[in-house]
Amino acid sequence: MSTIRKNLEKIRQAVEEACQRAGRDPSTVRILGASKKQPPQKIREAFEAGLRLIGENYVQEARDKKTALEDLPLQWHLIGPLQTNKARYAVKLFHCIQTIDRPAIVKELSKRAKGLSTPLEVLIEVNVGGEETKAGVNPEELPSLAEQILETPFLELKGLMTIPPYRENPEEVRPFFALLRSLREDLKRRFPEAPLTELSMGMSHDFKVAIEEGATIVRIGTALFGPRDY
Numbered sequence: 753m754s755t756i757r758k759n760l761e762k763i764r765q766a767v768e769e770a771c772q773r774a775g776r777d778p779s780t781v782r783i784l785g786a787s788k789k790q791p792p793q794k795i796r797e798a799f800e801a802g803l804r805l806i807g808e809n810y811v812q813e814a815r816d817k818k819t820a821l822e823d824l825p826l827q828w829h830l831i832g833p834l835q836t837n838k839a840r841y842a843v844k845l846f847h848c849i850q851t852i853d854r855p856a857i858v859k860e861l862s863k864r865a866k867g868l869s870t871p872l873e874v875l876i877e878v879n880v881g882g883e884e885t886k887a888g889v890n891p892e893e894l895p896s897l898a899e900q901i902l903e904t905p906f907l908e909l910k911g912l913m914t915i916p917p918y919r920e921n922p923e924e925v926r927p928f929f930a931l932l933r934s935l936r937e938d939l940k941r942r943f944p945e946a947p948l949t950e951l952s953m954g955m956s957h958d959f960k961v962a963i964e965e966g967a968t969i970v971r972i973g974t975a976l977f978g979p980r981d982y
Contacts, residue, residue, distance in 0.1 A: 756794060757801040759976050763959075767970070770963035781963055784829060786955070786973035788813070789980035792820040798976065799824050807831035807850070807971055811838045814845050831913075831952075831971055833887045840864045848873040850913040850952050853889045858900055858907065865906040873910045874901060875952055878935060880928045881917035888914065891935055898939050902946055911950030911968070912936050922958035929953050929965035 763783060771778040785798050788809040795806060795817065804825070808814035809832025818828065829848045839860040842849060852858060852874045865872040876897055879888030889897050894912075901909045912935060916928035932953055940948050954962025956975035963970065 754797050754801070756797040756977065759978070760798060760801045760803060763972055763975060766960055767963060770960040774964045774966075776963070780968060782969050783976075784831070784952070784969050784971045785976050786831060786971045787817070787977060788832070788973065790973075790977045792817050794977050795821060795826070796824065799826060803976075805829065805969075808846075811841050811845065815841065818845060836860045843868060843872055846872075848875065848910065850875040851877045851887065852897070852901065853877045853879075853887050855897065855900055858897070858904055862904045862906050868906065871906050871908040873908050875911050875913040875950060876901070876909070877913045877915075878932060880914045880931050880935075883917060886915060891931070894935055895939065895942060898943065898946070902943055909946055909948065911948050911952070912939075913950075913952035913969075915955075916953070916958075919958075922961045925958045926961050926965060929962050929967065933966040 767781050768778045771781060782805055784805045784807045785803050786807045787795050805827050807829045814828060827847045828845060829850050830842055830846045831850050833851055834842055834849060834857055836856055843864045861872060877888040878894060879886050879890055898909060901907055912932055914932045916925050919925050932951060936948055936951060950968050951966050952969040954967045954970040956972050959970040
């Protein structure tokens with residue numbers, strides 16, 4: 753059994769246990785393989801072990817890997833910041849853009865997604881810790897950005913994403929995950945017609961806590977693929 757297959761089995765078990773603690777159905781949580789700086793062969797191994805959802809940070813890196821793995825029915829998400837001038841490429845590469853954080857990128861993506869057969873799925877990235885070094889919209893600006901997306905053609909707002917402040921003890925991150933869940937519930941009340949089903953939060957060291965707080969997508973890199981190869 754490959755190391756990646758073993759790792760994925762451990763992660764699935766941990767997801768099930770976290771769901772059990774939270775009284776959730778494990779099928780409501782998807783594991784996303786965060787494959788930044790990982791070679792295509794490792795993604796192929798993860799696919800063979802049953803993984804179907806891949807997250808990339810860079811448009812060019814994703815394009816190269818999709819070409820190398822074009823025979824695999826993977827779903828690709830962008831989980832890194834998106835520059836406006838890369839939007840025209842991103843709409844062709846990704847099923848979902850998880851890092852929407854400003855009106856300009858909403859406008860550009862809508863223009864570029866016009867020719868797609870289905871609306872482009874997007875998540876709003878929220879800076880729940882107020883960190884100047886982190887991307888993401890401030891919580892108080894979230895409703896207006898959400899409203900803009902909901903009024904914009906060719907985009908479908910599916911939920912929220914965050915990268916909280918790092919804490920050695922995952923329990924110290926719990927309040928940030930709880931805040932993102934609360935922000936989504938507020939949006940649901942404001943915009944009951946919106947399909948706000950997704951909470952993308954939690955990574956290798958804190959995904960169990962994230963699931964307990966409502967995560968529907970957990971972004972797992974090192975715990976799945978091991979150290980980056982380059």
